[in-house]
Amino acid sequence: MLRVETAALEALPARIGDDFVRACEIILTCTGRVVVSGMGKSGHVARKIAATLASTGTPAFFVHPAEASHGDLGMITRDDVLLALSNSGATEELLAIVPLLKRRGARLIAMTGKPDSPLARLADVHLDAAVEREACPLNLAPTASTTASLALGDALAVALLDARGFGPEDFANSHPGGALGRRLLTHVSDVMRTAEAIPAVRFDAPLTQAILEITRKRMGMTAVLGAEGEVEGIFTDGDLRRLLERDGDIRALHAREAMTRSPAMIGPSALAAEAVRMMEDRRISQLLVVDAAGRLVGAIHIHDLLTAKVV
Secondary structure, three states, X not given: OHHHHHHHHHOOHHHOOHHHHHHHHHXXXXXXXXXXXXXXXXXXXXXXXXXXXXXXXXXXXXXXXXXXXXXHHHHOOOOOEEEEEEOOOOOHHHHHHHHHHHHHOOEEEEEEOOXXXXXXXXXXXXXXXXXXXXXXOOOOOOOHHHHHHHXXXXXXXXXXXXXXXXXXXXXXXXXXXXXXXXXXXXXXXXXXXXXXXXXXXXXXXXXXXXXXXXXXXXXXXXXXXXXXXXXXEEEEHHHHHHHHHHHOOOOOOEHHHHOEEOOOEXXXXXXXXXXXXXXXXXXXXXXEEEOOOOEEEEEEEHHHHHHOOOO
């Protein structure tokens, strides 16, 4: 079964030609929306194609062809494009509404498995989704044909996405409620700790003061700052353990003598997802946030990213 469906998909690229380009041009110049329609299994595929188009920058929605004949036809205007799916190209419910829509001025893109079918002949552009056979042993149940139609619809959506210059920020704006939207819309400045919540000591502070700062701010580290507020280094609880193991008595030390120089830092305008990547790459659990001049403006811990559901 899987080999049959794979073969159906492998045959599609050879049909991506002038008709596919014309379909893209019709949709790109459309001042209305793409209305996707189909009956039965083609209807299920049509719903998914409409959803994919809408989430990638092409306004689209699904209309059931039978419901269209009973009033829903009013949803479609002359400025819209109808993308009609029918493997046979002879679905009565679609053929009943197409002449009315054509008379209204709407453009028609047909996606069928039969280029000489009635629906294909009525269309402004026909997209060939024909398959040699269905994966069903009886060669009856829509299987390979629906897979091919779905893939062709995805190809159309991706080509339009590319033509519109639709980027990650646009995608995130279409998916604000999901994990992907959070990863693409959340910036470091949205989740970082600021002001008094930032653990920080001067470079000439006693090490005991740095240890108390780590304890008070509960981030497992403290930034070590120079005279002008610039970041000189970082002192972590890991540094403390290693120092105790090595020297034992640390009472006479200052922060500058125990800190790690050139710590990992990030800007406030960076995506929170970038902070996650930096932490994973360096195997650390916190980052200092600095402005363009290298001054400390915030701090971020992996727990902050977990709370914001970026991770």
